Amino acid sequence: MLRLAYKSLPICFMRFVALTFIMLSKKCKYAIHALVHLAEKYNQGPVQIQEISDKKHIPKKFLEAILLELRHAKILQSKKGKGGGYYLYRKPEEVNLVEVIRLMDGALAMLPCVSIHYYEHCEECRNEKTCGIRDSFIDVRDETLRILSRSTLAQITKRERQLAESAKPRK
Template sequence: MLSKKTRYAIKALTKLAKEFQKGPILISDISKTERIPQKFLEAILLELKNAGILNSKKGKGGGYYLIKKPEEVDLANIIRLFDGAIALLPCVSIKYYERCDECVDEALCGFRDIIREVRDNTLKILKESTLQDIIQREDSLKA
């Protein structure tokens, strides 16, 4: 299950993606429209800034803005940034691999093989899904 932090990050990023290249957006505006607690949002946006996904401008006309195009920000990277591994088991994780204590032989573990297949399919979908895709899906659901 995705953490609330990840879900809020995706909501905030989607809001910023809808306003891409229209200038910075105030944290208070994102917080209000997306119903994200402002203090929590500040920490999330700072992590996204440190990850090189967005930037901020101080002073009059300031706020946060995407520095990557919406079609370049995939969900797999956002989920990994906040929640870590996408895999359901550590022994099939690509970036966070750990051997399972209870596994006798990974090469012969049928359960591991199934979970690796789940990981591969999930990862494929998340890597191919971007902020732009979220916006397009929202638009098509409104129609």
């Protein structure tokens, strides 16, 4: 994720460094927003890429590729030809953020050596058994998984309706 946050540091190559954040990629954010849009339109027929692109301000060509990937993962289904478009392949309750993030960005863990799906041996610690750093990141991973697996498209759209309701001016 690119984001310019200028730091004044004496080291040349770090002086006007754009801080990279440990954040979701744009691709992943786009995917989530597109899915939420489709969840709102669940059971209302196919939605065109152009509509999602317009509503969520996502570059159309980039969105095409993202939706295609979601279709291959059997999260979305599409209908080709005139009157076609994309729609959810499963119920909104059955799609959670863990699956979407893993598909788009890969591991949820902050270190490869604590990742469940993308595990990789850590170069720096000689002995994983006695590495005191891993524990904290295992805890973070588990909490993240717990929270994001509860966040389904159904839960998100429900929450949006609640927030919209409470934001309305009272009679």
